[in-house]
Amino acid sequence: MVLKRLLWVWTPHPHQYAYRSMRTTTMQLAHLIHEVEHNRNHYFQVNLPKKSGIGNQLHYRPHRTLLVLVDFSKAFDSIDHRVLSRLLANIPGVNCRRWLRNFLCGRYAKTRVGNRNSDRRPMLRGVPQGSVLGPYLFSLYVHPLLNLLNSFADVTADMYADDLSIIVKGQSREDAIPTANMVLKKLHAWSQENGLAINPSKCEAAWFTLSTHTESDYDREGKWPLVVAGCEIPVMTMGASRTTKLFGMDLDPRLTLNVAATKQCAATSQRISQLRCIAHKEAGPSPHDLRTFVIGYGASKLRYGSELIWAVATDSAKNEMQKTYATLARIVSGVPSTVDPESALLEANMPPLHVLCLRARLSIFENTRACQMDWMRRPPPEPPPRAGFRISPLSRDELYAFVDAYTKEYGITQSSPREERFFRSSIPPWFAASAHRVTIGVELPIDHSITDEEELIREKRRVSEEALALHSHRSWILATDGGVDVPKSAGVGILLSSLNSSEIIEKASINCGARPCSYRTESRALLLALERLIIPRIQHRHKTLLVVTDSQSLLAALNKGPLSQTDWTEDQIWQRLLTLTCAGWSVHLQFCYGHCGIHANELADQYATQTMETGQYTEQGIAPLWHTDLLTCFTTQLTNKWRSTIRQDTHRYLLCGTRPSDLSGKDLITQEVLHRQELVHLARARCGESELWGRLYWAVRDCTNQCRFCNISPEQSAYMRSNNDPTAPGTDTVPPSAREEDVSPVRRRTITRRRKEKCPYCDSTLTGFSNLVSHCRSFHPEHPPPLPELKCDFCDMVFPTRRSTAQHRSRCAHNPDATRHLNRSARRRSLLPQDQPASTSTPIGPQETLHHLLLECPGTLAVRQRLGIEQDLRTEKFSQWQLLHSRKLLSLLDHLFGTQMAMYS
Incomplete structure (x- = not known):
């Protein structure tokens, strides 16, 4: 509750990416890539001597970017309470300030060594670790620091919790390093004044450039050292043996993220080895459970930062990631490595990796757009670089043009109005005091042992009518419903005087777009009904309302409470409900099963169907596009495109087509x-x-x-x-005894097919040559161990080793049991046998x-x-x-x- 009040009167700094809605580590990495690429597109002129040594020649060079990563020692434990109190004094709200001061003051600590305890000492620094308020108080503490660092020209400072990254633009190291030293000097002075200690040993720096032949990018003589707190920070440049790591991703000097992709594949391979131990083909879990574990444990490691890697990495790095992802898919169903990747993905019911990466990149652009950090298309470089000069990241305009090509048939473009994104609740915490006058009925238990369909419908109708009968005395009955019949949709609400009344007092409807989900139509229907049908009657003397809906998921989301919502529409619904309760209304929202004969729900369903057929809505225009619906539509279209281009000559395609397997x-x-x-x-x-x-x-x-x-x-x-x-x-391939016993083929005992070896010194017969040698050394030590038989028993051919002899013997044409022996030597897919002519005149089939x-x-x-x-x-x-x-x-x-x-x- 205190945090809700704090966030109502104070907003974290826009360059703080932690503890904020829709801001993640990958968004900060995306901002870094954007800044580096923006600087690369900004060229400057330089005169260099000609190779002949006579005169100078004009050259164009892109600007460089210097990244400095600063680490604070025990940042959360070093917060000075006196400094924090001065910052809290600027926050409006007397009670909120008092609560926060009481939260920090009056804390004591003591040290225990063995059985001895020290005296209690007051805690004058630090915020409680693990608390809800602690991270936000630290964000408030460093708010002035971010304002200070971002006030310098050509300098951008971002933070994720206590990790500070400083981006400096410059023409050369001679230009960027002095600017960075000046910023670090200001940072060091601020940290000493406010009690935060910089750890120079953990600070890093990276110099992002393109050319490997520019001598000014290398400070070989140490003329421009990067210094903080009297210690030099090493700068990673082109050709360095190590890379700078930010949020777990390795940043190479060209910022192609190829190194990051390679290391993520290597880390995922370690998890693949662990997953293979779990996915045993005899005692492993079900495919559905294994798929969940593979996606959560294996694919999550591979997909971290994939929206950035897929935009800037080379094709070789992407192919390596796709191979690793296909290996994860093969683990789910237990198919061997020779199965093609498309069949493996369909067997595991997993979407392709490129679809997930493009979806994530679209999501991050939508988030930056909602956060009012919309990154416009990079300015065209002048002069434009030559073809093949570098890899250009997938920009916002390029991606949206790609998305429009897939979604234009549904009327969705990059200019389509979006639904507002949720950042914080629009309801003040003190305004939620009347929320107890809103009750919600979500659960309607039924007998799950019923298997007959008609009897199940009767049971659903019975429990729904019993739940609604408890609130039949209410003055107003509001029935809402949403309908989707692609490309048509509708969200409707009707107002009734009683549960069994067929007379509709008033009704409202809205077009929800071409590809909304059913949940979105239900939520839009409820919001529209409250706005158009109930709020205008707020001053009516009858102030009891019953809302009937068949969307259990919507009521479950609303049941979290007015201050716990994470979606804009649900937040607006609660705002309307609290407006009614503050005016003295009593509201109950009741779930009922759909299509089981409930009168109010059937009327709303009929009106929704009629509205979609006629296209006549009471509201003008189309409801704004929901973020989740946009991503779902784009993902569906990409997946359909992928399924239309997969190989059609595989075994699985001939049997199942592109339908994913049942898990x-x-x-x-x-x-x-x-x-x-x-x-x-x-x-x-x-x-x-x-x-x-x-x-x-x-x-x-x-x-x-x-x-x-x-x-x-x-x-x-x-x-x-x-x-x-x-x-x-x-x-008859199966003996009668086996058919009578109905023995499952996967439970039969393994039959051993190893070669029998006879001891030359006694009458013993052993299985395998190694057992024969062990037997002779144990029981006949006076005789030399036998030599391996290198001659084939069927054709008298001699081979150099025992292994080559065994391989030939298993495939020998004179061996009648050759087709029943298993050759376990690995073979590449390129060595698979092609069509070969038969040994007789019988035609090949x-x-x-x-x-x-x-x-x-x-x-x-x-x-x-x-x-x-x-x-x-x-x-x-x-x-x-x-x-x-x-x-x-x-x-x-x-x-x-x-x-x-x-x-x-």
């Missing part, structure tokens, strides 16, 4: 919960990256990519049947993909019919989308690759 973790046919193993198998099947078939299978087995069920030659079929191969055409096996392959038709998949798809008992998220697909793959699934699961 509920349930079988969409039976609604049963799936295990993590089953979810991973389904995701890999949809992406065509499985150890049993598809691209990963072809690469690991080093075989052709043709379907084994419809492309097999007669010779191969006869050979496989003679060797009792369960994958041979016409062979389609590839072995899930799309082919599920819909086209005649060799799997019998299995699909036996499992009922073919008939159920034809009769639309379930859709292909549901099949791709169900155990039926696992059962089909189990029947087709039963032996292999048991081996690799």
Whole structure:
């Protein structure tokens, strides 16, 4: 309450970015980039000797920028109460000043060493750490300092809490360093006078320039040192071994933020290693929970400052960030690294990184626009730099032109009126004393065990009527509703004399724009109804009001109270409500379920539908655009554009198109919960990256990519049947015992396929050559250990190492079990096998993909019919989308690759 009163009579300095609405660390970094780029576009002339040594030549150079980062030692604990009291004396409001002085005075401290305590001493410095008022009192304390530093020409000073950054513009170091020293001298004098100590050892400086061949950018002889409090501050220049770090971001001399992007990718890679330990394919969490954790723990690290990096970084840095982001997406669904990034993002239901970065950049421009810090387009450089001279950051006008191209079809442009942003409450704290006369009914509990739809509607109507009946005695009934039918929308309010009355006393409606969300139409409807229907009747003798709405989220937001709102519309609604209560009104806002037969709500819904159809509104014009709706519209359009340009030859696109996967973790046919193993198998099947078939299978087995069920030659079929191969055409791939037990393919015991080695000195047979060597050293120490077998058992070829022998043996053409051995050597995607001719005259057919096996392959038709998949798809008992998220697909793959699934699961 004291903070609310303080902020009502005092506003923090505009160059203080901490503890303020819509001001963040990235906004201060954006302001730094803006200042540096603005200085670079301001050129000056310089005469330099010609290379021939005869005469001078006129050159144009951009201005340089010097950044000085100043650190205060224990800033919050060093605040002098006497100085702070003098500053508080300038604040209006006697009670507020007394409360703040009482908050600071009368505090004591003592020191304890072991069992001994010192005497109590009064606290004459510092503000309580962890308190709500402490940071704002420090901001008030340094308010005169920011006024002092920003009064110098070509100098800009910003603060985030106690971190001070000073930006100095200059033509060269000879010009900028003396100016900076003069400012630092004034800063040192002010800090000594006000009790704040500067820590020179933690102060840093950076010299932002473009050219590497300008000698004046390097102070090799130390002619212009940067000094504060008698200590020299090192200045980072082009070619320095270390970079200056501000708010966790490394700033290189060109300010391209490439170094920051690289380090953020490296830091995210460490978190990826931790996330992989959690996302185990057997015991990991559900995809939805894992996605939440990946976005909050992994992607948040990568996306910090992305709105700035995406505007100034090079393409190589952006590509590295996109690769890291795609790795995070693969962790969610458990697909391997060979899955293409687009399929991985759709499987994880995560938006592309470039969409998030552009959305964040638009948001920061909207925030600066609302904060009246609108950065206009940079002045054109004169003379203009040559092509490829440098990377130009994405400016405000360029970004808005980009946004207009996507939103113009909805009538949204950069000149469209915006809804006012919320900075502080428009309600004085002492004006909220009558808020107790406003009551809000948000919760209406129902029986969640009801599954029948009609019975559920009756239950909703019953609890809604019971809640409204308690307030049916009120004199005025106000029903509000919002409707959205893109590109039409409406927010309406109707005034009734009773709950069951069909006579509408008065009504009001407003056009909410082309792309508003339902929440915004509901809030605009309530604000309009209070302004047009109730406030004009404020002097009426009947002063009891019931507001009926089906927006539970709106009432939940209003239920926080008049002084806790964070949105302009909700703040205006509370202002109207308090205006009524101060005039003696009693107001109750009641939630009711929509579309369940509540008379007042149905009338408002019908009026909203009629208004959208006819386009006749009682209010002229269109409601101002909401900030969230603008970002949502831009994000939706960018995402749709991305989906229209993704690759269409991937396995997942053939099966699912651009539809994101379902992350509920349930079988969409039976609604049963799936295990993590089953979810991973389904995701890999949809992406065509499985150890049993598809691209990963072809690469690991080093075989052709043709379907084994419809492309097999007669010779191969006869050979496989003679060797009792369960994958041979016409062979029942799953033993009857396994089908009777209905063993899940992801729960079968792993089958070991290691080579058996016979001991040359006894009758023992061991698994693997390393076990054989250990056995001989333990039980036959008198004999030398056996030598590895370097000759293939099937073709008598000799190889140099045991590993190369084993790799050849697993792929040897004379080995009947070659297709059942797993080669774990990594292969690049560029080495994936291409279409190869068959060894017989049988023509090559389609590839072995899930799309082919599920819909086209005649060799799997019998299995699909036996499992009922073919008939159920034809009769639309379930859709292909549901099949791709169900155990039926696992059962089909189990029947087709039963032996292999048991081996690799």
